[in-house]
Amino acid sequence: MSASIILRSTLPRSFASTTGRNVLRSALQVRNSSSSTMQYVPGGPIYKGTVNDPTTFPPPSRTHGSYHWAFERLLSASLVPMTAAAFVASGTAYPILDGLLGISLVMHSHIGFDSMLVDYLHKRKFPILGPFMTWTLRAATVGVLAGVYEFNTNDIGLTELIAKVWTA
Numbered sequence: 266m267s268a269s270i271i272l273r274s275t276l277p278r279s280f281a282s283t284t285g286r287n288v289l290r291s292a293l294q295v296r297n298s299s300s301s302t303m304q305y306v307p308g309g310p311i312y313k314g315t316v317n318d319p320t321t322f323p324p325p326s327r328t329h330g331s332y333h334w335a336f337e338r339l340l341s342a343s344l345v346p347m348t349a350a351a352f353v354a355s356g357t358a359y360p361i362l363d364g365l366l367g368i369s370l371v372m373h374s375h376i377g378f379d380s381m382l383v384d385y386l387h388k389r390k391f392p393i394l395g396p397f398m399t400w401t402l403r404a405a406t407v408g409v410l411a412g413v414y415e416f417n418t419n420d421i422g423l424t425e426l427i428a429k430v431w432t433a
Contacts, residue, residue, distance in 0.1 A: 320389075340373055351424040352431065363422040367413035370423075375406045 323329070347366050354362060379402060388395035417423060 337376055344369055351427045354424050363417040363424055366423050371409050378402050
């Protein structure tokens with residue numbers, strides 16, 4: 266009865282009247298069935314242990330601590346002058362600038378997507394999907410780096426692309 270009150274108070278009236286009852290019934294059926302091996306938990310899989318168990322922390326590492334943070338900020342700040350230099354260098358070929366800009370953009374994107382995966386698909390809650398998506402991101406990053414290399418060496422390059430897109 267208290268679950269029904271909570272369900273109705275947190276959902277819109279039309280949703281709670283139809284779908285809310287179905288969710289409550291299925292939750293009670295799973296809870297009351299003796300043959301069920303998993304308990305229904307709203308929001309995802311069941312954590313191992315209890316809420317009062319301590320969590321495991323990774324061992325301290327300078328490369329993943331303050332150095333990692335400083336590298337992220339330095340990389341983000343360096344993208345501003347590199348992009349400005351790409352606008353200024355339009356019409357001329359600068360393969361070093363193309364290479365630096367390509368690597369910096371891809372690594373900046375990789376770090377951002379990796380932070381998102383760590384926040385939302387943590388391996389403690391998603392033991393299969395979390396590592397799978399992390400390795401998918403790594404494979405995609407390697408593929409994009411290979412594509413940027415091919416684009417810079419066999420095509421017009423990033424600085425020329427930026428100039429053409431800007432004037433289009």
